[in-house]
Amino acid sequence: MADEDEWNDELGSNKSQRKRRRQHREPRKSNSSEQGKDDVFARSEEDHFLSNLEAKSGAYNWMKEDRYKRMFRDIESKIQGAIGEGTYDWVDRRVFDQVFDRMTLMSLYKLMRGGVIDTLDFPIARGKEAHVFHATNIDGKTVAVKIFHTSNAVFKNLIQYIEGDRRFGGLRRRHRDLVDIWVRKEHRNLTRLARWGLNVPQPIGIHKNVLVMEYLGTKISASPKLREVKVDNPEVVFDDLLEFLAICWQKANLVHADFSPYNILWHDGGPVVIDVGQAVIKTHPKAQEFLVRDVTRLVEWAVKNGIKTTLAEAMYEVLNMNLDHVHQTALLGEEE
Ligand SMILES: Nc1ncnc2c1ncn2[C@@H]1O[C@H](COP(=O)(O)OP(=O)(O)O)[C@@H](O)[C@H]1O
Ligand SMILES: [Mg+2]
Incomplete structure (x- = not known):
């Protein structure tokens, strides 16, 4: 667990420090051959795409920070099934953008460190509020992983189910907290229903916006509705x-x-x-x-x-x- 503490320490450190440690891309060298021109063009397209994405969502700077780079390197191969083949730069950035924000990667990292999840294998469902993945735990058993989106729009709809439930009081919360409460609510409801012997997936683990539960299905597909x-x-x-x-x-x-x-x-x-x-x-x-x-x-x-x-x-x-x-x-x- 020493490593986990290390992560906690690192995450607790202040932002200006993080900024200083940010790495910048090396400037591209120009090349006069035709192949070289193609390469330069391809790279500039990629740079353009990535900088657009960053400008749009303000999103990916954090990935250049050393601590996150290391974390991501640790789990990149384990979430490949969920994000597509190849290294991060080449995977389906739209899915990535929608699902795997910084806090979600952190949560997956923690659940992976704890062995609750070993690999995310493939997506089962892509909903408005969450993606559900087929995953495998450290013992090779299958589990379902429901990752809730953290974007703002989704949760406006959900607030009505949280207001008025005395177990989750305190209405004015930051959006991100609301997502986490929502997931805790699903986990607690599953626990309560399972305790009464009702047929629901057994809750297995939870970390912030990631819920791990019993998987219902076969090796290749989830059970039908x-x-x-x-x-x-x-x-x-x-x-x-x-x-x-x-x-x-x-x-x-x-x-x-x-x-x-x-x-x-x-x-x-x-x-x-x-x-x-x-x-x-x-x-x-x-x-x-x-x-x-x-x-x-x-x-x-x-x-x-x-x-x-x-x-x-x-x-x-x-x-x-x-x-x-x-x-x-x-x-x-x-x-x-
Ligand atoms: N425990 C599970 N095992 C297998 N498939 C699941 C499980 N939980 C959810 N799914 C699949 O994911 C889909 C979406 O899950 P659901 O909990 O209904 O979320 P949403 O809020 O997106 O409707 C389900 O329709 C089902 O196909
Ligand atoms: Mg549903």
Whole structure:
């Protein structure tokens, strides 16, 4: 862990020091041969591209600093599967720009140092709020890594799910903190749901905007969404999901708030519910509204699959289902 301390020390040092240590590109030498001209042209194009990118996002200066250079060298080969082949200068800079900012690389670095992640292998999904990657841990086991984007626009939409949840008080926070809170919220919700024995991916690790959880899928692809599969026994699946919502509400005191066949994966012959970042506790002012919406989505799916039910019936079940047999279990290393 000595190295990690070293990183912490270095990151704590002041900015002017960092500036002084910044390295500048060597000026390009001109060359009179044709090949040389091509090279010069190619390089100037690349310089132009990179300086544009930097001017646009103010982004990459930090990568020239020694400490980050070293960190990046350490993990560059391990995130290759996620960013594309080749060295940093040649990979898909747009994905890089969107996902791997400085703090994210730091988080990955820490999770890699801890063995929670060894390699990021390939992207599973590229969403508005997060990228999800197939990854491998130090023991060779597969995990899913959800990396939340830290750009501003995304989180305006999410604030409503944080306000009113007393576990995450303090409204006026810096944007970056909001992202981190959001990820912690998803992690804690996963932990709470898993503790009640519900079918969700097991939470495995978290660092700032990076969430590591159990991977649902095969070696080559993630499990399909419930939306994409035709199930043989919709009655059983419906009962299962109704019970999921009932346990959430009555026992775990949570409402998923984005329950839909898009956020349920079909894994090992049954449904597993994902994407629980927006789930709120019962006392949230909109909890009941969200619950009705969740149950509505489930009823819509059921009706589409030939099941005779109504919103009123399903709501009654969720609120009154007898759950005396359901008990919570302790999870190792849980947060709450
Ligand atoms: N634990 C997981 N295992 C496998 N695939 C996952 C996992 N979590 C998410 N995914 C994939 O990533 C996609 C996006 O994840 P989700 O949590 O729904 O984020 P978003 O907020 O972008 O909707 C999912 O639709 C699914 O395909
Ligand atoms: Mg989703």
